[in-house]
Amino acid sequence: MKFISLLISSLCLLIGCSASKPDNVEPVTDFEAERYLGTWYEIARLDHSFEEGLSEVTATYREREDGGIAVINRGYNAEEDQWDEAEGKAYFVQDRQTGWLKVSFFGPFYASYVVTRLDQDYQWALVTGPDKDYLWVLARQPSLPPKTQQQLIAHAAELGYNTDNLIFVDHSNSQSADTAK
Template identity: 55%
Template sequence: MPEGVVPVKNFNVSRYLGKWYEIARLDHSFERGLSNVTAEYELRSDDGINVINRGFLAEENKWKVAEGKAYFVESRDEGHLKVSFFGPFYGSYIIFDLDKENYQYAFVSGYNTSYLWLLSRTPTVSEDVKERFVKKSKELGFDANGFIFTEQDLAK
């Protein structure tokens, strides 16, 4: 877990389930070139969470889909999960900031400062939320100059 990144407490998984739009991310190979990225979360029968990530790859004119599963690392009321898209290999999914009143946006980190996302329930967020995301990310050692703000022009 990146230094200073602390998972949110009093996390309510039921309120987090459903569709989220990716507003911003750091660049990494598994999302390179994708726009209109979304993540959908639903409960599994084994107390885990099904994860379905989608993004549009314009150069191939097609949607890319990745399905995975996630499980809480400690307790269900802490925003720290492990997620896998490839067999037994898990990565960290750490919700370190969240609109706790309405669950409208979330700041999510991976296991180090190379992985970071701003997710929203809507295809856009206010400038205030973007500025807060950039400021907090810089304070925690993420490379804010590397942010990719995701196009959401096909949002439904």
């Protein structure tokens, strides 16, 4: 699968950045992992080869027995007419109350996952990776109210992200990540 191969390659490049976070970006505090679990829709992203051409992208998080979080990223590849999926694991960098995790989809190689903005009702999140080349706007539904989306993008721009390069994910044929096979 192209998605998994590219994901692994990209994450291997990040090995030196395993738990870093971008300058002037802070993770949320008072983070409640249990409320973050479940399925999130990718609303917008800075594009990378491991997600190139994917629509209907979701991330599903579940508790692991070892205290970590299981991660399933899923997206539809129209060119190949198939669903691509990558399974990984995540662990907290500081503590469970800080939205800063390290995520691995391949063995010992980890990349940062920093929740830098989070709705008080856990309905949307702004997430970054180890540097300002990685940014995701996530929501519990396939779309966000325009005002909320604009505010998140404006905040990302203030932090120094190139929001002109955001790709908005097509969810026009959206199915639940649990039911789409």
